[in-house]
Amino acid sequence: MTGVLIVDDHPIVLQGFRRMVEDAGVEMIFEAGDPVSGYRLFHRIRPQVSVVDLAFRGSGLAGLSLIRRMRALEPRARILALSLNRDPVIVARTLQVGATGYALKDMPADAFVEAFKAVSEGRNYLPHAIAQDIALLHAAPCQPPAAELTAREIQILILLGEGKTYQGIADILTIGYRSVVNACAALRGKFRVSTQADLVRISLDYRHDRPVRRSVGLHGA
Structure with missing residues (x-):
């Protein structure tokens, strides 16, 4: 496995995350603008790390299905999910389908680089506040x-x-x-x-x- 794959359907966002990945020291970066082409690239190159947006225009949270397919194809895949969504239920399901980590799109650049490095090393990553929300959700005596x-x-x-x-x-x-x-x-x-x-x-x-x-x-x- 080599390089990094970024899957996002917003060109400006794609460019921004590409720069941050480059700042993390990665030279070989592949890009895809939709889940279908993202999976094809993943199947072909087997990247060391995949950065996957959860939401795609007109397709809901198509990133969930993409992450599940990536994990099924490559059990060792290291996948960082991206989203603006802080809902602990969505975060928990994203991890369950195969994401290694979960990063927020509006987090500072240095925090994103921290998340990326953690996932690239095979470590799980969650923003602290979201990790707390998930813990509270699971600890609640009456589940919503x-x-x-x-x-x-x-x-x-x-x-x-x-x-x-x-x-x-x-x-x-x-x-x-x-x-x-x-x-x-x-x-x-x-x-x-x-x-x-x-x-x-x-x-x-x-x-x-x-x-x-x-x-x-x-x-x-």
Whole structure:
């Protein structure tokens, strides 16, 4: 494995992270602007470290699926996830699908370099405040519904908020239509709501990087 792969669909952001990776002493850097080309590059070059944005325009948190596929292809992969989202549920699921570390896009450059170096050395990395939030989430005597969501359910929830139809979601995630129908039924059950409109309302929190449990009237939020 050699070099670093950066996958992000915002050219300016891509350039910024490229400079920071170069500041960390890396010379061989590969770039991809979407999950499909990102996975193809990963499959071909098997980079030492992959830096992956979680959110892609029109595809929800497609980075979750990309990270899962990378980990399945290369169990030793070192993957740093990037996001503006501080929700501990999303962070926890990102680690569960295979990310080695999680960095915030608005963190200072020196903090990003610290995160990158940790992951490149095979060490896990989480911003301190997020690590505390995850610990508190797991320690809570009564878990909020959001804590029960799978990575796939989170993806579907966000895509609903983007106005995608069931078939559109199935196409984006390359799963069956019936799987989407069943997942939405499970989501309504977990959040104790009865309509699709309720799910769309809840999904807006994830789209705007706000923890779901703040907007659905959960106790202890």
